[in-house]
Amino acid sequence: MNPLRFSARLAQFFDVVLVLVFVLIGRVSHGENLGITGIFTTLWPFLVGLVVGHIVTRGWRHPFRVFWNGIGIWIVTVALGMLLRVASNQGIEVSFVIVAAVVLGVFLLGWRAIALLATRKRRAKRAV
Numbered sequence: 001m002n003p004l005r006f007s008a009r010l011a012q013f014f015d016v017v018l019v020l021v022f023v024l025i026g027r028v029s030h031g032e033n034l035g036i037t038g039i040f041t042t043l044w045p046f047l048v049g050l051v052v053g054h055i056v057t058r059g060w061r062h063p064f065r066v067f068w069n070g071i072g073i074w075i076v077t078v079a080l081g082m083l084l085r086v087a088s089n090q091g092i093e094v095s096f097v098i099v100a101a102v103v104l105g106v107f108l109l110g111w112r113a114i115a116l117l118a119t120r121k122r123r124a125k126r127a128v
Helices: 003-029 036-057 066-087 094-127
Strands: none
Touching (some): 036 066
């Protein structure tokens, strides 16, 4: 398999898992049903936002970059996720938008920053 294609799929996998973790944490913290229907109802707007974010930023080209891929994916995921929640009558509160933006920012940008640091350390060791 092409290394870039593998890296892009790995990045997409991490993003999907972390959006799912965000949804599960939110549902548990609010005492909501953890059945597949409840999880999917909360998850799908953010998954659509995530996919669109990857397309808009062409995230497969530089899947581990924080700037601008990661930031673009994060912003589109949150913004489109919220718009789709409103469109599907799920509603949003200002506090939810803030929490979602912060948590998804930490998740979607955080793992990329860790990967970037690990890659730089590995390159520095090879250079020595």
